[in-house]
Amino acid sequence: MRKTNRRLIQGAAILLLLFSLVTTAFAAGEDPTEFNGTKYIECPDCATMGVVLSDEGESVPCETCAESEYVGYITSSSGFFNTPLSLLPPVIAIGLALLTKEVYSSLFIGIVVGGLLYSNFSFEGTVLHVFQDGIVSVLSDGYNVGILIFLVILGTMVCLMNKAGGSAAFGRWAADNIKSRAGAQLACVLLGVLIFIDDYFNCLTVGSVMRPITDKQNISRTKLAYLIDSTAAPICIIAPISSWAAAVSGFVEDGSGLALFIRAIPYNFYALLTIVMMLGLVVLKMDYGPMAMYEHNAETKGDLFSGKNPYAGAEDDAPSDGGGVIDLVAPIIVLVICCVIGMIYSGGFFSGASFVDAFSGSDASVGLMLGSAFGLIFTLAFYAVRRVLSFRDMMGCIPEGFKAMVPAIMILTFAWSLKAMTDSLGAKYFVRDLVRSSAGSFDMFLPAIVFVIGCLLAFATGTSWGTFGVLIPITMAIFPMDDPLGIICISACMAGAVCGDHCSPISDTTIMASAGAQCDHVNHVSTQLPYAISVAAVSFVTYIVAGFVRTPLIALPVGIVLMLGFLYFMKMRQNKG
Numbered sequence: 001m002r003k004t005n006r007r008l009i010q011g012a013a014i015l016l017l018l019f020s021l022v023t024t025a026f027a028a029g030e031d032p033t034e035f036n037g038t039k040y041i042e043c044p045d046c047a048t049m050g051v052v053l054s055d056e057g058e059s060v061p062c063e064t065c066a067e068s069e070y071v072g073y074i075t076s077s078s079g080f081f082n083t084p085l086s087l088l089p090p091v092i093a094i095g096l097a098l099l100t101k102e103v104y105s106s107l108f109i110g111i112v113v114g115g116l117l118y119s120n121f122s123f124e125g126t127v128l129h130v131f132q133d134g135i136v137s138v139l140s141d142g143y144n145v146g147i148l149i150f151l152v153i154l155g156t157m158v159c160l161m162n163k164a165g166g167s168a169a170f171g172r173w174a175a176d177n178i179k180s181r182a183g184a185q186l187a188c189v190l191l192g193v194l195i196f197i198d199d200y201f202n203c204l205t206v207g208s209v210m211r212p213i214t215d216k217q218n219i220s221r222t223k224l225a226y227l228i229d230s231t232a233a234p235i236c237i238i239a240p241i242s243s244w245a246a247a248v249s250g251f252v253e254d255g256s257g258l259a260l261f262i263r264a265i266p267y268n269f270y271a272l273l274t275i276v277m278m279l280g281l282v283v284l285k286m287d288y289g290p291m292a293m294y295e296h297n298a299e300t301k302g303d304l305f306s307g308k309n310p311y312a313g314a315e316d317d318a319p320s321d322g323g324g325v326i327d328l329v330a331p332i333i334v335l336v337i338c339c340v341i342g343m344i345y346s347g348g349f350f351s352g353a354s355f356v357d358a359f360s361g362s363d364a365s366v367g368l369m370l371g372s373a374f375g376l377i378f379t380l381a382f383y384a385v386r387r388v389l390s391f392r393d394m395m396g397c398i399p400e401g402f403k404a405m406v407p408a409i410m411i412l413t414f415a416w417s418l419k420a421m422t423d424s425l426g427a428k429y430f431v432r433d434l435v436r437s438s439a440g441s442f443d444m445f446l447p448a449i450v451f452v453i454g455c456l457l458a459f460a461t462g463t464s465w466g467t468f469g470v471l472i473p474i475t476m477a478i479f480p481m482d483d484p485l486g487i488i489c490i491s492a493c494m495a496g497a498v499c500g501d502h503c504s505p506i507s508d509t510t511i512m513a514s515a516g517a518q519c520d521h522v523n524h525v526s527t528q529l530p531y532a533i534s535v536a537a538v539s540f541v542t543y544i545v546a547g548f549v550r551t552p553l554i555a556l557p558v559g560i561v562l563m564l565g566f567l568y569f570m571k572m573r574q575n576k577g
Helices: 002-028 084-100 103-118 123-139 142-163 166-177 181-194 199-216 221-230 243-250 257-267 269-284 290-301 326-346 355-360 364-386 391-404 406-424 427-438 443-461 464-478 484-503 508-517 521-549 552-576
Strands: 040-042 051-053 059-061 073-075
Touching: 084 103, 084 406, 084 427, 084 443, 103 123, 103 406, 123 142, 123 406, 142 166, 142 199, 142 326, 142 364, 142 391, 142 406, 166 199, 166 326, 181 199, 181 221, 181 269, 199 221, 199 326, 199 364, 199 508, 221 269, 221 290, 221 508, 221 521, 243 257, 243 464, 257 484, 257 552, 269 484, 269 521, 269 552, 290 521, 326 355, 326 364, 364 391, 391 406, 406 427, 406 443, 406 508, 427 443, 427 464, 443 464, 443 484, 443 521, 464 484, 484 508, 484 521, 508 521, 521 552
Parallel strands: none
Antiparallel strands: 040 073, 051 059
16 A cells, blocks of 8 residues: 555656646747857756756756746856857967977866856866866766777777787788888878778778888878878768768758768868868879978988877887788778677667668767777687787787877867867857858858858867757758758858868867877877868868859869869979979
């Protein structure tokens, strides 16, 4: 009897809660965070519901937002919320990194500035926000932890392949078959194009495979990092089967995200022109800007770094003599297969979803973590059967792999924390309002405007996916998707996000490219920046053309001609110099 009464009470409480939630939803009305110049944020206690559960299991009004004008929302405590100063932390961090050539302190100073602005220059509030809401929060996030585990496992696999002699054997094979610097660079581009599943996976895999080959051809590590970075995000954003396609699809609510992604591919001028740029640089055998100095030192002096090597302590000095090419190729192939299976598993493929739906709904963190874990298990078993490494040596590669990824992990942690600062300051709302104000009588120029704003937002925040989340819904609200201009603007969002991500020193993909090439991160950014800006400038002009002609059949060839013309001009200038 008591159990029955207890169940009735619990059932009544649940029904009361559901009723309260429904009535609250009606009472809340419109979302105040959609207002231009908003200072509202979601209530942290009730998550916009307006009610919470008491200790007795009853639904009661949320005290946090009870006195707010809008149920479920409160006013931000920061006086700098949704203002131009919300972008100040990443601007300071990026500026200091480029000036001082030191990334750790630059990022941390940017995080501290974000904490100061959020707390209105309160000492206690700054400290708590920086560490509790910043560093600790991002390291306790499940998605981020999955990425870090993925990094450590890949670092371990690279160490295993090096110690087993697989990388050395592949390098010897490549030396016999790849006879030129151009051939090594084209091989790097080809491998990057083939590994289109995920940018993280692309960066680290291409780096581990191609480093021995490019080193033998005296190609600088900064040039390798550029090739890796340019075949990571730019390839993933035009590949329908990739984690990036899944991310973009997730921001489209009516279920047509993948179809929209495919329609936008011909207008993704930055990604397409980046490929043209890479091939042009390789074929023309030219470089400009800081990259020219690094390549000159590598080709003439054999100096691959032209400075310090932050990964010098992680180099393996005792590879096995019994390894073969199979000891590199087999783990890589199995790793690719396992990561694909992991991606579709996280998307519900084995629960009945189609392959396309599973990939579009996949969780990259879970999929890559599980895939790399099974890839590691296979590698350990494979080497044990072949007896190329002892059990002690294989276990010793685990901490060595972790050590090799420490620089990337530290930079990622600080970059994520900096993003948390900009989020808490409402930077996305400021950018959103800026985009909305641009949509007026300048429809023809709107794709170019959206592209620039996407570049700036991704550059300042270091995240392409975050930029997708801000700009794509806004663009879809401005233009119907049956309007060609709407598709162009959607593509401009994606292209701008990739461009800003490509340029930013706090971008996780840029950090991964540095880790994959094992070069100094700031050197990678400073050498890549002129190339990325050149492609961005041509893309901007191409989006202006697209705004008028509204067809890729005209706009894309114009962009390719402009890109090749620019490269030819730089080549002629180089020859005269």
